[in-house]
Amino acid sequence: xxxxxxxxxxxxxxxxxxxxxxxxxxxxxxxxxxxxxxxxxxxxxxxxxxxxxxxxxxxxxxxxxxxxxxxxxxxxxxxxxxxxxxxxxxxxxxxxxxxxxxxxxxxxxxxxxxxxxxxxxxxxxxxxxxxxxxxxxxxxxxxxxxxxxxxxxxxxxxxxxxxxxxxxxxxxxxxxxxxxxxxxxxxxxxxxxxxxxxxxxxxxxxxxxxxxxxxxxxxxxxxxxxxxxxxxxxxxxxxxxxxxxxxxxxxxxxxxxxxxxxxxxxxx
Ligand SMILES: [Zn+2]
Numbered sequence: 001x002x003x004x005x006x007x008x009x010x011x012x013x014x015x016x017x018x019x020x021x022x023x024x025x026x027x028x029x030x031x032x033x034x035x036x037x038x039x040x041x042x043x044x045x046x047x048x049x050x051x052x053x054x055x056x057x058x059x060x061x062x063x064x065x066x067x068x069x070x071x072x073x074x075x076x077x078x079x080x081x082x083x084x085x086x087x088x089x090x091x092x093x094x095x096x097x098x099x100x101x102x103x104x105x106x107x108x109x110x111x112x113x114x115x116x117x118x119x120x121x122x123x124x125x126x127x128x129x130x131x132x133x134x135x136x137x138x139x140x141x142x143x144x145x146x147x148x149x150x151x152x153x154x155x156x157x158x159x160x161x162x163x164x165x166x167x168x169x170x171x172x173x174x175x176x177x178x179x180x181x182x183x184x185x186x187x188x189x190x191x192x193x194x195x196x197x198x199x200x201x202x203x204x205x206x207x208x209x210x211x212x213x214x215x216x217x218x219x220x221x222x223x224x225x226x227x228x229x230x231x232x233x234x235x236x237x238x239x240x241x242x243x244x245x246x247x248x249x250x251x252x253x254x255x256x257x258x259x260x261x262x263x264x265x266x267x268x
Pocket of ligand 1: 018
């Protein structure tokens with residue numbers, strides 16, 4: 001992402017010595033393959049509270065609303081919530097089966113990676129990117145393109161997995177720590193970002209007023225990573241951990257982000 005030198009970190013993963021981006025040596029491309037029946041929970045129910053928080057934030061920044069672009073819009077769940085509040089919403093979705101659902105709901109849906117699509121520059125008030133940078137072909141190019149697409153003063157709102165949380169978990173998982181529970185809690189993608197990595201990427205793309213915080217977890221266990229712990233217990237553990245991460249954040253004066261996911265907002 002930044003051109004810095006990378007070194008092997010753990011099995012199959014490398015880390016950049018400069019921006020600390022962690023990436024897979026062998027990248028996997030393609031839509032995530034969830035077990036049948038999980039998608040509704042992953043894209044809809046589990047994120048409903050997060051979408052509401054996002055739109056509350058954007059509504060405050062733009063009381064008159066405007067144009068919103070959701071990257072990785074799935075079946076248009078966030079688009080529908082935004083449209084109900086008066087946003088002119090459109091999305092980017094590479095997975096055709098999901099894109100068809102967003103189109104059927106009446107939303108303009110672009111089917112190519114945003115950095116290749118040549119959308120209208122300086123046209124959008126807000127861009128949302130929920131858990132997508134980690135799976136992109138070229139996140140740095142996409143961040144630059146999103147900056148170009150926003151109007152001056154436009155806002156980018158990002159949710160992304162936190163590598164500072166998932167890497168230690170991945171190590172424990174490799175060591176067999178979670179086997180007794182049948183759980184596989186770490187989430188590792190092609191690209192894995194720490195707070196500082198996201199900050200560096202946005203600064204290089206011309207964003208300012210970059211603010212980062214721990215994200216609330218999704219509700220329940222939509223990805224079924226908790227195994228025998230079940231949905232309720234996994235969900236409860238996630239909430240408990242979120243407050244622990246918040247405590248760490250306060251006690252380190254905002255220096256340490258331990259949350260499983262991060263929320264990043266910035267202005268063009
Ligand atoms: Zn780097």
